[in-house]
Amino acid sequence: PHEIANVCGASGIEYMLAEGARTSLDILVMLPSCVPATPLDVGGAVLAATDLAGFRGREGVIGLAEVMNVPGVLAGDEDLRAKMNLFEVVDGHAPFLSGKDLNAYIYAGTGSDHECTTLAEAREKLLRGMYILVREGSTEKNLKDLLPLVDACTAPRCCFATDDRHADMLAGEGHIDDCIRKAVASGLKVEMALRMATLSAAGRFGLHDRGALAPGRLADFCVVDDPERFHVLQTFKRGVEVIDAGYRLPVCPAATLNARVPEPRDIRIAGKGEARVIGIVPGQITTRDLRCPVDAAGIPDTGRDILKAVVTDRYRAGGSGIGLVHGFGLQEGAIAGSVSHDSHNIVAVGVDDPDIVRAIGEVVRLGGGLAVVSSREVTALPLECAGLMSALPYGEVVQRLGTLEEHARRLGSIENPFMYLSFLALTVIPEIRVTERGVFDVLAFADVPLLEE
Structure with a gap:
């Protein structure tokens, strides 16, 4: 809902609620x-507290999601405070926050965090009363590092999270069931892993009528093959087995891309000096603020794996911001996509300016999607639902995503390139990012120059 609301506004939330109501399972x-996401970001919509108030009390709406505008909370932003006052359950989103600022953030009403990447960070937040959602996604591998936090005393305050998992990982490895398997394989007692997946999560979100097989609770449960593998065989909702009804073509919300595809000359950089380079951290959502001596004439620098990253405004036919990134590994070609947290502008990384432009152009031509281009080949996956989701059956989405990633691998790419790509513009996770305006320093909360000559 957060992603589609940034593209479509309140109508995107209505779309998610309507689609969720069409399944016999609970979509909460x-x-x-x-x-x-922040006052500096410009996306497809702005939602104030008055816009959210109309959803309070609706079936399936259980709280307020990840409050990521941490500076706004600490500064006492009135609209943000009004949003937080609408709900009893308020999720946090505060990577690296510590000390008195953390105290103030919790005092404002946030009750959980899924952005912990170190045991020390998770322990500090837990000891201050937060629920810790232990995350394991496609590129955010935090479970193993955080698992020592969980014991008989802390398990009631610990849950699993899977933000974000691509369709291929969901199909191949699973969801919360995968978290259970990995936790048990890492030494956590089975009972604690199951509690994190069920009763602890139900308690966190105020779902006191479920989460355990007990008198007075809903008979929502799964049957698994054995306690070693945890593969789900059957799912029951209110005591009735749920049978997959199969694929149904969804109605997609309208979300026109109003983007101006740049020319190669529009994304040139000039000069030389110390550059602010976005450093990809393998297995993490965070980035490093690398300071590298750069001569623009030597970019791309495939020897040092310093490539150009471009973010193109998808909403108002505005310009494109340019940054540099280390860690993608591409030796030729370019990749681009319209999944670009949180504003979901079009983001691209590549070795060659014409290929970057071609990749952005392919995404625009599709009306949203993911694309890989090289000298003789273009591979793409249309995302016709708001530029974020595919209307194809998930098996076909997984197959086509595999084809995309195989093409990217042949160009030298890091594993899961589109997940890392989608986070390059995420202005609420340290340390630096790139937006349609240019380089953004998350810790300073300000746009900064690419080159300091």
Whole structure:
């Protein structure tokens, strides 16, 4: 809901609620707290507290999602405070926050965090009363590092999270069931892993009528093959087995891309000096602020793996911001996509300016999607639902995503390139990012020059 609201506004939330109501399972929604993610970001919508108030009490709406505008909370932003006052359950989103600022953030009403990447960070937040959602996604591998936090005393305050998992990982490895398997394989007692997946999560979100097989609770449960593998064989909702009804073509919300594809000359950089380079951290959502001596005439620098990153405004036919990134590994070609947290502008990384432009152009031509281009080949996956989701059956999405990633691998790419790509513009996770305006320093909360000559 947070992602589609940043593209489509309140109508995107309505779309998610309507689609969720068409399944016999529960799709429970936390309303997006930050649309846009920060006051500096410009996306497809702005949602104030008055916009969210109309959703309070709706079936399936259980709270307020990840409050990521941490500076706004600490500064006492009135609209943000009004949003937080709408709900009893408010999720946090505060990577690296510590000390008195953390105290103030919790005092404002946030009750959980899924952005912990170190045991020390998770322990500090837990000891201050937060629930810790232990995350294991496609590129955010935090479970193993955080698992020592969980014991008989802390398990009631610990849950699993899977933000973010691509369709291929969901199909191949699973969801919360995968977290259980990995936790048990890493030494956590089975009972604690199961509690994190069920009763602890139900308690966190105020779902006191479920989470355990007990008198007075809903008979929502899964049957698994054995306690070693945890592969789900059957799912029951209120005591009735749920049978997959199969694929149904969804109605996609309208979300026109109004983007101006740049020319190669529009994304040139000039000069030389110390550059602010976005350093990809393998297995993490965070980045490093690398300071590298750069001569623009020598970019791309495939020897040092310093490539150009471009973010193109998808909403108002505006310009493109340019940054540099280390860690993608591409030796030729370019990749681009319209999944670009949180504003979801078009983001691209590549070795060659014409290929970067071609990749952005392919995404625009599709009306949203993911694309890989090289000298003789273009591979793409259309995302016709708001530029974020595919309307294809998930098996076909997985197959086509595999084809995309295989093409990218042949160009030298890091594993899961589109997940790392989608986070390059995420202005609420340290240390630096790139937006349609240019380089953004998350810790300073300000746009900064690419080159210091």
